[in-house]
Amino acid sequence: MTWSELTTVEQLEGLVGRPAYRAANKVRAALLPIDREWLAASPFCVLATADDQGHCDASPKGDPPGQLVHIVDDTTIAIAERPGNRRVDGYHNVLINPRVGLNFFVPGRGDTLRINGRARLVSDADFFEALVVKGHHPILALVVEIEEVFYHCAKAFMRSQLWQHETWQPDVLPSVAAISKATIPDSPETLEQLEAYYGQSYEQGIYSETR
Numbered sequence: 257m258t259w260s261e262l263t264t265v266e267q268l269e270g271l272v273g274r275p276a277y278r279a280a281n282k283v284r285a286a287l288l289p290i291d292r293e294w295l296a297a298s299p300f301c302v303l304a305t306a307d308d309q310g311h312c313d314a315s316p317k318g319d320p321p322g323q324l325v326h327i328v329d330d331t332t333i334a335i336a337e338r339p340g341n342r343r344v345d346g347y348h349n350v351l352i353n354p355r356v357g358l359n360f361f362v363p364g365r366g367d368t369l370r371i372n373g374r375a376r377l378v379s380d381a382d383f384f385e386a387l388v389v390k391g392h393h394p395i396l397a398l399v400v401e402i403e404e405v406f407y408h409c410a411k412a413f414m415r416s417q418l419w420q421h422e423t424w425q426p427d428v429l430p431s432v433a434a435i436s437k438a439t440i441p442d443s444p445e446t447l448e449q450l451e452a453y454y455g456q457s458y459e460q461g462i463y464s465e466t467r
Contacts, residue, residue, distance in 0.1 A: 283406045286330040291405060294369045295325040295333065297362050303335070303398070304357040305349035305375075315346040319389055325360070326383045331402045333371070334378075336387040336394030338463060347398070350375050356400060359408070364419050366410025373403040392463040 262268050274280075287295075299321045306312045317324065317335055326334040335358075337347075350356065354376060360369040379396050387394045417423045430438070433450035437443065445453070 283404050285403060285405070287327065287333075287402065287405060291369060292327055294362065295327060295360060296322050298360040298369070299324055299363070301325075301335070301358050301360045303346050304359075305346040305353070306355070307349045307352045311349075313345040313349055319387075323387060323389050326386045326397075328383065328399070332399065333402065334381070334383060334387070334397045334399045336384075336389075337396045337398065338389075338392075338394060339461075347377055347396075350377060350398070356398075358400065366413035366419070368408045369405070370408050371400065371402055371405045373400045375400045390463050 262271065300316065300318045301324065303315045303317055304312065305315075317337075319336060319338070324335065326336075328334055337344075346356075354374045356373060356375040358371045360371070362368075376399050377396055378399055381397060381399075384393050384397065387397065413419060429435070431451065432454045433447060436450050436454075437445075437447050443450075
């Protein structure tokens with residue numbers, strides 16, 4: 257296999273060009289009212305982190321709109337952590353390297369809101385009450401001091417047709433249980449046990465149980 261690798265900024269810019277004025281100047285250091293509206297409407301984001309060795313993680317976070325993000329002020333936001341599988345890879349990274357990147361999605365919209373900044377973990381704060389969902393407080397919260405905020409264009413969503421439900425084919429892949437069994441073949445659980453685990457009770461326990 258052969259390929260032509262780009263190794264310099266000059267090579268990269270020679271191939272893709274340089275950004276137009278609007279793209280080059282859209283980055284801000286604080287939230288505007290429209291950004292607050294976007295965050296209030298977003299039920300889902302992806303948190304990107306890396307440790308001091310450059311090992312990366314991109315973790316999805318989801319909650320009902322209006323409860324995914326708490327806006328502390330124009331330069332600070334907080335995101336709740338809910339019960340999960342306890343790996344918390346991204347949070348291990350934050351303890352080593354506080355730099356994070358966030359991308360906030362609104363279903364049906366191709367554009368996204370991106371926030372980059374410095375993060376820290378807090379186990380309690382007065383704003384935890386604003387992050388209660390179905391009577392459950394967050395386990396902890398990721399507090400992000402904003403350094404950059406900007407909107408990302410919709411072209412990736414347009415190309416992928418992500419929100420066009422007629423293109424969705426969830427059954428083209430095996431079930432979550434089948435994937436778990438295939439990727440961890442020495443697991444003591446049978447496929448039937450895994451199917452039961454990932455069944456209705458799994459969704460019912462997303463705020464009250466650690467899995």
